[in-house]
Amino acid sequence: xxxxxxxxxxxxxxxxxxxxxxxxxxxxxxxxxxxxxxxxxxxxxxxxxxxxxxxxxxxxxxxxxxxxxxxxxxxxxxxxxxxxxxxxxxxxxxxxxxxxxxxxxxxxxxxxxxxxxxxxxxxxxxxxxxxxxxxxxxxxxxxxxxxxxxxxxxxxxxxxxxxxxxxxxxxxxxxxxxxxxxxxxxxxxxxxxxxxxxxxxxxxxxxxxxxxxxxxxx
Numbered sequence: 001x002x003x004x005x006x007x008x009x010x011x012x013x014x015x016x017x018x019x020x021x022x023x024x025x026x027x028x029x030x031x032x033x034x035x036x037x038x039x040x041x042x043x044x045x046x047x048x049x050x051x052x053x054x055x056x057x058x059x060x061x062x063x064x065x066x067x068x069x070x071x072x073x074x075x076x077x078x079x080x081x082x083x084x085x086x087x088x089x090x091x092x093x094x095x096x097x098x099x100x101x102x103x104x105x106x107x108x109x110x111x112x113x114x115x116x117x118x119x120x121x122x123x124x125x126x127x128x129x130x131x132x133x134x135x136x137x138x139x140x141x142x143x144x145x146x147x148x149x150x151x152x153x154x155x156x157x158x159x160x161x162x163x164x165x166x167x168x169x170x171x172x173x174x175x176x177x178x179x180x181x182x183x184x185x186x187x188x189x190x191x192x193x194x195x196x197x198x199x200x201x202x203x204x205x206x207x208x209x210x211x212x213x214x215x216x217x218x
Contacts (some may be wrong), residue, residue, distance in 0.1 A: 001091055004055070006193050006201040007032030007063065007137065007174035010196055011043065013050040015196055018218045022203065023054035028088060030081075032174045032193075033063030033097050033137030038107060040066075041073035048079060051208040059086060063137045063175065064099035064106040071097065071108075093097045094122040095135035099175050100156040112158035131211050132168040133150050133204070134188075139173040144183040145192040146176050163188050168209050172202055182215055191215050 004019070004026040016023060023029060029051050036043040044066060051058045059081050062070045074080030081095030096118045098108035110118070115138065126132065139146040139155040140163055146155030154176065163171055163185045171190040180194030193200035193215055204213035 001028070001206045002026045003028050003030060003133070003204040003206075004201060005030035005032055005135070005172045005197045005204070007061075008034045008195040009047055009048065010034055010037050010065070010195065010197065011039070012197040013047055014052060015218070016050055017197070018199075019201055020054055022050070022201070026055045027057065028093070029055045030093065030135055030172060031058065031060035032135050032172050033061040034065045034174065035060060035063065035070075036066050036083070037173060038065055038067065040069055043217060044070045044073060045077075048077065059093065059095075061095045061097035061135055062108055063097060063135055064102065064108045066097075067107050073095045081122075082203070083118045085122055085126045087129060090209075091131045091133060092126045092129040093133045093135065094126055097124060097137050098160075099138045100158075112156055115156055116158040116162065119159070123166065130209055131206050131217045132166075134146050134166075134168040134171040136171060136173050137175050137183065138193055139147075139176055139179070140171070140185060140190065143185070143190060145173060145180045145190060147179045148176070149178050161186065170204060170213050180215065189213055
C-alpha cells in the first residue's frame with residue numbers, strides 16, 4: 001500500500017502536477033489540513049476535486065485556516081478524518097484537524113483538552129490492525145516539528161501525550177510552516193512536510209508488515 005500526503009496547501013493546487021506520478025501511483029492521498037485560506041466548503045471542494053483527479057481515494061482534515069463547517073462537509077463527502085478513522089487492509093488511519101490555540105484567533109482552534117477528546121474519539125473503534133497512521137494538523141509539543149523561527153515550541157502537549165501513550169507507527173502533521181522535518185516519540189515516526197507550495201510531501205509504503213515513510217521535496 002502506498003500513501004502520499006501533504007498539507008498546508010492554502011489553495012496551491014497547481015503544485016500537485018509536479019508530483020502527479022506519485023499521486024497517480026498512490027492507493028490513498030492524505031491531505032493534512034489548511035486546505036484553504038479561511039475558506040469554506042466551496043473552496044475545500046476545489047482542493048479535494050483536484051486531488052481526486054490524480055487518485056480517487058482522498059482523505060482530508062481541516063486545518064485551523066479552514067472554516068468549522070468544513071468538518072461536516074468532509075464527512076458528508078465521505079473523505080473526512082477529523083475524529084474519525086478509515087481502514088485499508090492492515091492499515092488504520094485516523095485524524096484530528098484544527099489546531100491548538102494561537103494568538104491569531106483563526107477559524108478552527110481547540111484547547112488541548114478538546115484536542116485530546118477528538119483524538120480519543122478518532123481511535124475509539126479502531127480495530128487492532130498491524131499498522132496505525134495518525135494524521136494531526138497540530139504537531140506535538142517540543143519536537144523538531146513545532147518550532148517558530150525563534151526556536152520557541154508551539155505544538156500541543158495533548159498531541160504529544162497521545163502519541164506517547166498510543167504509539168502509532170506514523171504521525172503525519174503540519175501547521176508550523178517553519179519546521180518541516182522528521183522526529184520520533186518512542187516508536188512513532190513523525191513527519192511535517194511544511195507548506196505544500198514550498199515543495200514538501202510525504203510518501204509512506206506499507207508492505208509485508210513493514211511501514212516506511214519519508215519526507216520528499218519536489
